[in-house]
Amino acid sequence: MLVDIAFVALGVVAVLSGAAVFVVDSMARATYALAVSFVAVGVQVLFLQQSYVGVVVILMMVMEMAVMAVYMVMFMGMNPALMPMSMVHSNRTAVATAVLTFLLLAAGILVVDWPARRGSPPPEVTEALGEALMGPQMLVMAVISPVMVATIVAGVVLAAPRTRYDRFGDDLRQRPPDDPQPGGVGR
Amino acid sequence: MDSMAMRPALLLPEIVLFLGALAALLGGSFLPRTRQWVTRVVASAALVLAAAMAAVALAGPTAVAMEGSFTVDPSTGVARLVATLGALVVLALAADEIDGSPRESETYALLLLSTTGTLVLAGADDLLVVAVGFLLTSVPLYGLIGITGTAVAAEAAMKTYLLGALFGILLLSGVTLLYGVSGTTSYAGLADPLAAAPRAVVAAGVVGVLGGLLFKAGGVPAHFWVPDAAQGAGGAVAAFLTTVPKIGAVVAAYRLVGALPDTLAWPLLVGVLAVASMTVGNLAAYAQTDPRRLLGWSTVSQVGYLLVPVTVAGRSDLALPSLLLYLAGYTVTNLAAFAVTTAFPRRRELSAYRGVGRRYPWLAAALVVALLGLVGTPPTAVFVGKLTTTAAAWDAGYAWLAVLVLLNTLVSLFYYLRWIAALYARPTTEHPEDGDPPAPWSRWTAVVTAGLSALVGVGSGVLWAVATA
């Protein structure tokens, strides 16, 4: 019972903090609200016996939100992150869409005759995950790795304005590199 | 045959491509800017090798790898061949456009990674593999689109990314729902539990997954990024993103609907989306003045045609071979059209093509073949594809779909003809770039691919035999 109450309470927290993301008046606060929402869900996942995944979610989101906050301040030069602001369009449509979506989903969730549970959770959840990753689902994880490579490459390509040829010259022989601000190890 | 074995050797083409991407990436970082063509050679070699392996695998029997999550059958084989060869053609186009650009090797790496994703999608026999395949195809695309760093490229990348993210989430939601009610993600075990599961959940899940695949394919309602990306990205990249990822997505969609139970009217849904795609694409293409944007819209409509055999999957023997044939024909034809635009990178208005017919008859002829091919004029490959897909639709009792395909073909004629008409119109003096000679690699690529598109049509019997093997 207590577990139920806690679970629902966490859910309410997750929803409300999620909503807060778009209500609070600065980006930094929005970031934190999002983090709260994630943490709440992460705890819920823990409730659902997925300790490993739950922890991963929590840790990852805290880190990510920290990055995001820094990013807000650093890259968005005008520094809107700390200033109250509202940048919203088509608010009515958005509200309508969201509400409709929710009603549709909720109706479905409540009306559907959910099937009974198939099987029972393995005794060692995390171990089972590991075995699945090394077994039937190996391909999935194997593909995730090129995706990560791709993300790194693509992210750098998009984000970095300067290439190695800007730094080291067309033949990569220019030393020291031509950087706008000197830095790095040993400088 | 032991279906529960790993057999990673069956995934050799994908592995080769991934390794090729890494090699290109690493090699590029040690090469002077003007000698990055070496990485192009490396990438080409990887593609050729992968194609060869795919061909070998195609000759072999159908097999499943990675404990049933990946199938190597004729569909995979044809998709692998077409995708790798298509990517090879894109590399040829890139030889003009980005030769010596600072991001050249990264571009090749991303191209190869995305191609790998397409192959994964094409062979995926498991919802989770579809999900990761989706990611692997999409993520490099965002990078490729924005790689030139221009304002329009940035905008196109932003839109593609945001749409991709949304549809990725929908895809994952769909997978979650389907997994929830069936307890598995493997196609092999999906049909029976789904037939017994609550229809609403299955419907929502299928729509989610299908939505994701439609994003990759560029069909309605996830088509918004296609014309933007085609216009905003570089020529070679535009050629790539309107062609290669589709191959995997459409084949994946075909596999997906094959695993669905008959309790759901999914053929109707796919059919309606197909019609929506072809109609919206054709109508919207009508008034375009930028050739690449026009081609972008045209691919939206082509996806509509490609979805026709998906609609009738399992209901007509013609469905699968016609799909593969259409894919092959479409790929080569669309690449030919894009090759012409990369041959004239500065002609970004249809009117700028005035007089090309007289000055560069071969290139103009290639474009004519490509455009008429896209219309579906015999004997080009797309015609055979369109014919057989239409026949398949009719054969399966979807005569209305066949009729709509033909009607849409008529509408499409308008805008393709506008371009052709411009080619042979008298040149005007207002376009100073008229003096630009066409880029050599693109030029020959255009001619070769256009010829190939006719050849594939004429030799479609052979391809058909392969596809039905």
Next chain:
Amino acid sequence: MSHGSAQTALWLLVLLPALVGAVLVVMRPERVAVPVSLLTAALTAVLALLVALSGPQVSVPFMVGTDLALGVDALSALVVPTVAVVTLLVLVFSAGEIGRSRARFHGLMLLFAAGALLTATAQTLPGLLLAWEVMGATSFALIGFWWHEQHRVSAGTTAFLVTRAADVGLYLAAGAALAGGGGLALADLPAASEGWRHVLAAGVLVAALGKAAQLPFSFWLSRAMEGPSPVSALLHSAAMVAMGGYLLLRTEPLLAATGWAGPTAAWVGATTALLLGAVALAQQDLKQLLAASTAAQLGFVVMGAGLGAVGGGAAHLVAHASTKALLFLAAGAWLSALGTKQLTGLRGAARRWPLVGVASAVGALSLAGVAPLALWATKDAVLAVALARSPWLYAVGLAAAALSAAYSGRILLTVWARVPAADRARVVQHLDEEQEGTRHVGRLETLPLLALALGALTLGLLALPPVGDVLARSLGEQPVHPGLVEMGVSAALALAVLALVRWRPAPRPGWARHWLGLELAVRAVVVGPTLALARALASFDDRVLDRAVGAAAAGAVGVARRAAALDDRVLDGAVESGSRGTTRLARVAARADERGVDGAVEGLAARVRRLGQVARRPQSGQLHHYYVQAVAVLAVGVLLLLMVR
């Protein structure tokens, strides 16, 4: 003469003039044209006599399962030499008369003669129709021979179109013959099944009446007088017009087999003879007079065919050919010499060139029906049968005969008149009004006249007992001898009318002066409305039909707008009331309709462009619009899957 050579002769009879004519027309060898043409015509005449004597049959496979069969039987044995000889004589005359474009003229004349000869010998319907229309086409070319003058060409056009309108009957007949099962050979036509036989007869009748310038088609003959005189002499007396009568004679069994076609033909013939006689009487222009007279005389032939008096009809045909060719040639001779064909201007012309005058007098007397000249006997042969059949018909025929005596008398009196000094100025005033007169009639022109006069003098024998009986028997009918009383009555009537005319000039009925107003009527009733209809349809074609496609597209635009309206609603999140939507749809449809009417078929492209604008509206460039649309479409997709099982 062997069988084979007779057959060759029959082929040559048609092919020789045709080939030579074609060569002359195409190659235009002006220098040798006349000798070649005369030689050909002479050879043709010889061949005609040969085949008339030997009566060969030939055929080659043609079409519709029938042959192109040629044959000479008694009837054609009579007609073929007539045509060939008259052709020769007319060409001889033309050698003197026609000075320019001789090759073309002689070539066309020979082509025409070939057509006429083929008509006369044709044994099957396709072959007949072939020859029939070739005659029509060459007549167009010959009437409009002097093409520098538009009115002559349009006269040719009129002649061709009117006769072709009647020819439609032969096409109809061909269909009927095919359906009737009797076959397309002329001899087999009566064997057609009951219903089709009537159609067949009607078709043949119409075609023949058209060619023979019977009512109501007569007016084309008036216009045809724009052509050169030798053309009139051949086409409008001996050959083409006569072929109309000939066709009816040839298909007499068919007419008889229907029960109604024969009497109809007889009455049409009689009426034409009467009314066109009156028309002839009213003419002031010699050629017009002769033309009307031709139609009237052919009326007797048609009457004969309708009554089953083939022998009499054929004899009248031949005799009339000779007589009328003579008169036309005389008129032509005077026209080229004096430059006029008005009777007033021709007063006393016969006295100036007595040889021509005498010959023409013989012709006119024959035409008047004076005994014992040709037309007297032949006409009576027809009238005798008429009397046996119906006194009314006989009465009409007799009245017509009286009219022919009256107009012949006018000709005679005019050309032989002594012109008083007081009137001389009025006569001279007419000279050279038509063309520059040569004041000369050469020997080439005179000789044919004399030959033809001989015919006009003697051909009556064909209808009189010894020869006439042979002819009748060879045609397979019982010889009918007009009673002496009747012959006497008709001869007396002719003389009386002549005397009357001498004593008191014949009246010139005003109502008949313009050929009964037939041409005007046709122009008003047929030509005008057709042209108006054609113009109306042409503008319909340009303005409406061409744009209908666009209108269809407009409908699609309406649908698309409706779809777009739905789209807007999704975007705005507002729900419009159903009634508003309906009125909006109606408005859209109305607008589309307007566009459909004023657009062009090319507007299809414009409309698709408009549709394209609709289709591109969702592509707003605003990402959040995309999101809403995508989610909405997918939600609809889910609902679709749920709704449809």
Next chain:
Amino acid sequence: MLSLIVFLPLLAAVGLVALPRLGDGAARWVWVAVAAVDLALVAAVWLAYEPPGPGRLAFEERVPWIPGVDSSYHVGVDGLSLPLMAMTAVVFLACAVFALRDDDRPRTRAALFLFLQSVSLGLFAAADLILFFLFFDLSIVGMYFVIAGWGHGDRGRSAMKFFLYTFLGSLALLAGFIGLYVAAEPHTFDMVELARQTPLDGSPTAGGLVLAAILLGLAVKTPTVPFHTWLPPAHTDAPAVGSAVLAGVLLKMGTYGFVRIAMPMLPEAWRAWAWVVVVVGVVSVVYGALVALAQTDLKRMIAYTSVNHMGYVVLAVGAAGIVAEGSEQARSVAVTGAVTQMVSHGIVTAALFLMAGVVWDRAGTYDLGSFGGLAGTAPRLATLFAVGTFASLGLPGLSGFIAEFQIFAGSIAVAPVTAVALVGILITAALFLRALQRLFTGPTRGASRGFGDLRAPELWAVAPLLALSLLIGVLPRPLLGVVEPAAEVVVQLVGR
């Protein structure tokens, strides 16, 4: 043999394109030579031809193409296709000769026309629906470039209209083909097999719909009222040789489809809808003639007479579907007439359009009112034009008569009401005579002054065509002997 005939021009075209060194003059002569050789080959086939009998083709060749849908490269001839192939070869040779003096990009044009020749011959030889469609569509493409590239006036627009309109037709046709394919068991696109199976017999609705699609496609190409509106602008703005090919050869593709596809493969539906076809035919005949009568533009006028002439064909094939006891002979006569009309119209109209091209070349206008007395300045043109018009209006002794006589005799015998269409021959006569009169007679005036008569290439292009028409008109047996057995087979197939 047939493949050689079909692809020889295409090979030559590729050669012309691939060898830009070849001068313009050489290109022209290559065109003439290839067209002549092709004609000789067709003549050889004609000489060796024996009627193959029902359900068969002569000179058959068959290679699998797309075995999956049972479509093959299947060619063959019979009495319906052989005359049309011969006519096609003749018309293209005439065009080649005609263009000898024309120096507007001759190399490309020669290649384009050789391509068109291949396509046209291929269409008539095709015995597979997809192959047929392939050539059908390519003919549109080729003609589009001819009009857009070498036309005059508002050519771009006319060409576009032509393309769109006829492409619509071709798509309808394709829909019909697919319908036939799907209905056949086993599925096939083979014409011979489909004619044997008649897959849609017994399902009137489906049969009717498929027939409607096929008829729509063919009606647009033919064209019949009310689908003809692309024709006048296309002709008016096309070059002379283009018009000649368009009217002479391409229009026949539509009418040929009636006898080759619609009638044998859908006999039941054809019989059911024969009256509709007859009505369309009659309306086309009368309407086409009347609208032509009102034209003041020479080329538009000839174009509309094509509507009229094709109307006769439609009328005849429609009548052939009205099956009654004992009407086989009449229906076969009608079909024979229809095929003869296709050949005759091809030859004659090509000649007329070539001469219209001469008029444009000299005077730069087609307006009948601008001329007068041309017979004085251009006697050769006058003679040949007169012969052409007479041939066109169906004067006996020329090919048009043979065709029209049979069409009328057969149709009237089957359906007497078709006699209404006889008005057509009258109006055609009127309009052609009016045109002759306005162009050639009267005093020489306006654009007729200084008008140069036919030059040798023009003469040698036009005169043989008309001579051929004359030959058919006088000696129709060689042609009819080939057509008649095939027509009987068609009638028999429709009657089953």
Next chain:
Amino acid sequence: MTLEAALLISAAIFSVGLYGAISQQVVVMVMMGLELMINAVILAAAACWWFLAPGPTGQVLLMVVIAAMTLEMAMGFAVAVLLHRARQTDMTDMATDLSR
């Protein structure tokens, strides 16, 4: 703790995220909306695993979802930076050169 409760919460989070994705102008804020949606998917996946099919595949699914979230966000930042650099804007509305 029932499936329905968990899914309802998930649906609520999803809807909030959707609202954000649609209504926000700034790219990063749109991304936050998307993250919330992924958050909802995580919860749904966990719930489905626990209540419906507690097999190992479900956990892998969760892993994939988390990985996807991370990767997508990384790309998102890169795209935002690019947009900012190329167009001096971080708002989706201000990048509408490509339309129609």
